[in-house]
Amino acid sequence: MSTISDVAKRAGVSVVTVSRVINRASHVNPATRENVERAISELGYVPNVVARSLRSRRTCTLGLLVPDIANAFWTTLARGVEDSAQRRGYSVFLCNTDENLAKQHAYLSVVLSQRVDGVIIAPTDSDGSQLVLLRNQNVPCVVVDRRVHGWEVDTVRADSIAGARALIQHLIGLGHQRIAVLSGPLHTSTAEERVRGYCMALAEAGIPLDHRLIKHGEYRSISGEYLTYQLLDEGLQPTAIFAANNVMAKGVMDALEKRGLRIPEDVALVCFDDFADLSSIFPFLTAVVQPAYDIGSNAAQLLFSRLDSEAAWQPRHVVLPLRLVIRYSCGRQLKSGGGRGLSLPIPKDPQLRSILVKPLNPEERRSSTACMAGLVRSDWHSADYDKSDVNRLLKVLHHQPADRLPHLEVWVTSRSVYEHVLGRELKYEFEAVRLDSQPVSPEDAIEFARRLGMDAVACNFSWRPNNLYERAPDGSEHYVNGSVRSWAGLDDLEPPPSLADQLNQLERYLRAAQGSGVGVYANFTSFFDSAMRAVGVIDSLYLFYDDRRFLETLMDILLEHQERVMRAVCDRFAEELAFVLVNDEIAHNVGLMIRPDMFQEIFPERMRRLIAPAREYGKLAAFHTRGRLDKVLPILYDIGFEIAHPIEPECNNIFELKRQWAGKMALMGGIPASLLAYGHRQKIQETVKEYSMQLTPGGGYVLGSAAPIVEGISPQNFLAMIEAVHQYGSFAELGNAGLDPAVEIPNLGLT
């Protein structure tokens, strides 16, 4: 095998010169380069990449992380990166993040472990702290297509605001007033900027903003389709739809076709990005076309300029112009009286235009911010207090004020609420959902929380053996009775789930939550109501008198298992958990379920055993029980609980309880489920405002529904509650931040 010395000898140059040619260094005489390359070719010399990288400490590889290479925009951008990289002798690792933070995090770990020399990334989130891995390892990075907050880094993008504004101005020029925008994920800067451009154009034309016409989903076809159905089903009657990217536009087309609506006769359609190949044959979509290839090649150039220099340069922000390409889908043809049917080949239309859209100047950019001021859904999610923050939750649970009122829902079982928030159809089986179950995957649960700014999610550790369920007409399953009938039945209880599986599930939650700000808490079923349910609730109530020993033996069997689970969870995960929740039912709407003296004999000592591991690790313990709590809270506090859930408003005065328990017992929940099911938006928001004003000061209150979010509570009402939390529960509204560090609060370091 030839060596580099053989090449040098054949070319009549030094080994250093051969190395310079191989590494594509500058300042090599073209004639010498040609001579060396000929020698390499004749000798069939292959450089030893591993040895070279050991010497140079370079691997000549780049990581490229994009959302979805199936989308032509990203394919083209990747080609721009790869062509530039290849010219420098670099190879590219290509990773699809699917706009999923956990996946992005995993791929960043992979490319960094491969010692790539630099990374080009379209981040899933505009929060720069999500790229902490890159920052910590000091790996050169260029962010493409999007902006990040909180990290000064090189960026290359097109001006989304200017592009969106140009599209909407064009639609307005055609006479449209009711224009809907279907944008991407809430936390991506492009999604936010495209809505911003939309608002700017409307404001400039004096068209009032209707926030219902602004929808956020994912940059996927299915999301565009789903959001279009939402628009139509809500009776919003848009005359035009602006899809924030091309594949969402494809979803819009599918949805409109299925509903028998024509484009552009019934609804006009415009979008960001093109289907380049398709458009050359069938130039239908009016679109703003981003210079995807140029974004990729510019990003690679910026990266190489950093790699080539030892200097710590200031970040560069490259903003490229776009082109507005006016075709048929916007309805321009109709407007100009040319409403003929389309057939291939499309006749050449001299009026088809491609117009340069320049980036906004600083003054216009400032003005675009002002246009967002009246917009609820798109401006609240951009501030920090709108994001999930488990440390905010912990502060409040420790009776400290925080930047805003935390929000938490222990149980959400509504498919429509999940799909609305996630902006896509879910493939899960929701038909047999039980009220205290978790119907979606840990990853979706975390994503759901992140999109809402909800501060923590539950990982369930349930063992409720021998419960009999029946299916309601709506498909949900409900507990109706227990099946343990005798002492012999105690030896034959339905077994608990595998502890290993449960711990793996918690691991999955924690992994998915990494870097999201969303906390995870462990939610354990208990022994009191689990025993009653296993026997049958009414039968068990008799047993308190007829055979208490039997009932207590059953409680002990349940307790001993759940104790082991609690121990295993705390030993392994205590540091990472926000708190632990014990899910039991010991009260009903007039108070304790059984006589207090009997309850004292049965309950507190056993419960102390159950939560002992959590207490050992200094974890806050929360207790869930429905019913009236005024006489229950002292017992729970004495046992060691510091959080109570859900404070049913039908039988509790939460304001009075908060006053009595300030600084001792934090309260979670309290919002009437009937209000969410049947109330109007304004009433919901007024209620949340009242709760925020009265309960936020001093910490110790976490807002949430007092009952599970079930099918039947509309997504719109649910979101009205969330919006109000962000609006009225914020520091800006209440002016009570000033954190007093008198109490040392464990910081989970997850944000």
Place this chain on the structure above:
Amino acid sequence: MGIESVYEAVLNGDAKKASSETQAALAANVPAEELLHKACIPAMTEVGRQFEAGEKFVPEMLISARAMQAAMNVLRPILVEKDIKALGTVVVGTVSGDLHDIGKNLVKMMLEGAGFNVIDLGVDVSPQKFVQTARDQSAQIIGLSALLTTTMPSMKTTIDTLKEAGLHGKIKVMIGGAPITQDFANEIGADGFAPDASSATRKAKQLLGAA
């Protein structure tokens, strides 16, 4: 022996004693209707009072209701023979779409303990079935139960169905269940709301003007 013993046995939830003392009282020529009206029903009324005062809890209420049933098993054939009428007839059930019957069952036991004739239609009961049964059985009251927030509208539908049948006002409707409030009862035009089984009994008596 006699009325006081039966009263005590029911109040203390001692079913065996309630049965044996009732038999003994009958043997001592205490009239069945006196045992019903001066021992059993007052004992259950006292149980309800103590429950609402926080002195008794659901298990005690249940075992008293069971003791009352034990006494009634002895008394019923005689009362039927003498044509002693119940306080009234109440049709109870959990509304359409809802399968939860624990609260409804507690209410049923307490109503029976108070001397009502109770027809229990079970769970997931349609508005038509409530109205039809109440009409057929000449009931004075329909008692609707719901645990789920999302099934609350079935209560209004049942009241509307009653109105359509021209029975509104003639047959009273009382409602209860975890998500139910007095406000909701007012909103849908229910005649009464009760937060628990004992209050439900008191409310039923009030609706009949028997309280």
